[in-house]
Amino acid sequence: MVRRQCVCGAPLHGLDTQGPQMFGFIPSSSLAHYNYDCAFDTGVTLPGGRIFEHCLTCGAMVLCEYPTLDGSLRGDDPLITYGPGTVYEQCDIASVPVTYRSFRALMSSGVTGGVMYSQAFRTNLAQLFQTDEHHMPSWKIAKDAMLDPVNNALDEWWYASIGRNFIVLYEDSQVLHIVSAWHRIPGTAIKNSDIVRINGLNSDPLRVHARDTIEMAAESELEIPDERRSVLGIGNHARLRLIDSGIRVGHIMRELASWSSPDALARGVRLFKDDAVSQLTDTSFGIRHAVVRDGDTDEQVDLLMRHDVVAKVTCTCAAAQAKHICAHIVAMVLDIARRYRFRIVLPKSTDDNAPRTLTRKRGAHTDIDETMYGHYADAIDVMREHTPDGPRYDWLTAYIEPFETPSAPLYHVEFLTEGALAMHNVGYCVYNEVVLSFVDLVINQGDKDYARTLRHYGLDKDVSIPILNVDTLDAALIAALITMIVYRERRNEGYLAECLENGIIVRLLKRMREVDGDEADLI
Structure with missing residues (x-):
């Protein structure tokens, strides 16, 4: 048929x-x-x-x-x-x-x-x-x-x-x-x-x-409730809008300042602080949709995430239709971060009237006027053999707040009958979106050779973390241990939930932030 x-x-x-x-x-x-x-x-x-x-x-x-x-x-x-x-x-x-x-x-x-x-x-x-x-x-x-x-x-x-x-x-x-x-x-x-x-x-x-x-x-x-059907329909239409007029981003959401203009960033921060973002919802195909109130106008914003990276965004405003990241997109990203308790790194000032300077530390302060040199600012840093500031593991330490004070349960257990005639149930651990994003990042950016790293420190690949003095560990060992936890979840389902429950992962991440340093302005 x-x-x-x-x-x-x-x-x-x-x-x-x-x-x-x-x-x-x-x-x-x-x-x-x-x-x-x-x-x-x-x-x-x-x-x-x-x-x-x-x-x-x-x-x-x-x-x-x-x-x-x-x-x-x-x-x-x-x-x-x-x-x-x-x-x-x-x-x-x-x-x-x-x-x-x-x-x-x-x-x-x-x-x-x-x-x-x-x-x-x-x-x-x-x-x-x-x-x-x-x-x-x-x-x-x-x-x-x-x-x-x-x-x-x-x-x-x-x-x-x-x-x-x-x-x-x-x-x-x-x-x-x-x-x-x-x-x-x-x-x-x-x-x-x-x-x-x-x-x-x-x-x-x-x-x-x-x-x-x-x-x-x-x-x-x-x-299927009518309200949820409506949300799924919004996602289907949002997908078509992203295909037709989406802006390709390809950057991590937390690095918002690196892929938005200063003007859009400043206006977006003001919209966010004025609670202009409403109806933020997860739709379908991994697309999030929001309505951003700007004056007397409601702008529709759609954002597609893939592997913790903003793949595409679109907005109904004229700036976004001209393929520019607009203030409404910025405000939506900040609201997503607020929902999931992620920290967004922002420049020292997002005030429109503040001079835009790139301050670097190398002995004495050196101010580079970005409005004068434009893209040459990075070239000047390279000539001075400057090493960029900022933590190397901020992609990991960003999960401290979402894990320590989650906006929703990090996991739950569901049961499925073992076989058609069996008399007992088998429990399976189901993780929420934040934990899945964490696992995704560790698999793609973590220490692929974590077992060798652990052996270098004289540890077995399935070492019991509670026996270690976390306060003395260095960043490389912490990264290997976190990767071990994630990969062990594949073999021993529920192990990651256990590490979340007893606070081991948060302890490791806090030690990572302490070793790495964290001096950026956050919102």
């Missing part, structure tokens, strides 16, 4: 879909984007690959026909449970069962993992490699580009897990940071005849215990 109309009544176009509403999915099991140097368009034609059409009216995902290179039938495909025409309704992240929120649960679930991308990602990738969408790089090359931190603003691709009942998009597969989710609408599923036959031939006695078969709300429609 091929749908020409969504459940909401909007028209659908199937494989003829073009633009940001087309989503391609390539499963990891095909190894298309890991090992084989196959053509970009070949990925979704391999077993398990598929294409979805995102309804721009209601946000639903509709499974299209199985694409093939020559138009022939797909053949046996045990990775596909339901056929073309199945509709997945966009739902709140809170509705996603623990199956998709825990490494232990996900690894034993039987769901299909892979990469999902939109047509807009193809456009971004083509621009990166200075080609067109008919001459795309292979998936092996695309994968390297996706994972390169330099391309953190190369958005519109996600890690994904697709089960019988849910589609879940992640910002990072190593962290399981969920950004969007959809739930299958009962009654729209078209059973795949091939999988019925394959399952009949499957003699594995444990197949009925797959976690995917006992997903929450498997056969009933989810109840």
Whole structure:
């Protein structure tokens, strides 16, 4: 069955879909984007690959026909449970069962993992490699580009897990940071005849215990409050605005002063202090939306985060439409920092009337008038062999306040029945957004060779931290210990929660800040 109309009544176009509403999915099991140097368009034609059409009216995902290179039938495909025409309704992240929120649960679930991308990602990738969408790089090359931190603003691709009942998009597969989710609408599923036959031939006695078969709300429609539906709709439209007129940033949110102009920074600080930011909310696809009151005008601001980096922003004001970071974006970033208790580093003065100078310490004070020298100021510092001030580990110590006085619980435990006939439950630890951001940063910026660093200090890779005198540790050892905690969480789920609960991580971070020094002005 091929749908020409969504459940909401909007028209659908199937494989003829073009633009940001087309989503391609390539499963990891095909190894298309890991090992084989196959053509970009070949990925979704391999077993398990598929294409979805995102309804721009209601946000639903509709499974299209199985694409093939020559138009022939797909053949046996045990990775596909339901056929073309199945509709997945966009739902709140809170509705996603623990199956998709825990490494232990996900690894034993039987769901299909892979990469999902939109047509807009193809456009971004083509621009990166200075080609067109008919001459795309292979998936092996695309994968390297996706994972390169330099391309953190190369958005519109996600890690994904697709089960019988849910589609879940992640910002990072190593962290399981969920950004969007959809739930299958009962009654729209078209059973795949091939999988019925394959399952009949499957003699594995444990197949009925797959976690995917006992997903929450498997056969009933989810109840999504109208208010949350509205927020998800805002996120879908915000995504289109970011694609159409977004400003690429590619910088860490806490380094706001480095990617906004002094005028926008000063005005944004005033708006923030006047409580001009309202309706700040997490929508979908990792996008945050806010309304900023500026005089008699309400400006709509959208911000996309990827891996703790501001990938894209947009605002309805004239300055942002002209591709300039505006005061409304600045105010929103400061409000996000206030919500999650992050500290934003600001210049010594954000007063419009104050002279803008770059003060550096090297023996005596040296003032460089930035208005006179412009971009040459950095060159002068280089010629003087100046080492920039500021902590080296501020990306870690910024989490002291969010962990010590969190605005919401840092984690909670959910339970999932172990097997269809089992008499006991298994608990899984689910972390909130702040902790997931911390894990993401440590994995990407932490000590990759932490085990060797620990051995250098005569410590085992699983050393018990309470036996150490934290007040005497240096920065390199602290960084290695923090990285150890994060990686140990993968092997021993709940260990990170234990370290948060007993204050070990906060103690390490405070010692890190003490060693590093922290002299910047903060808000």
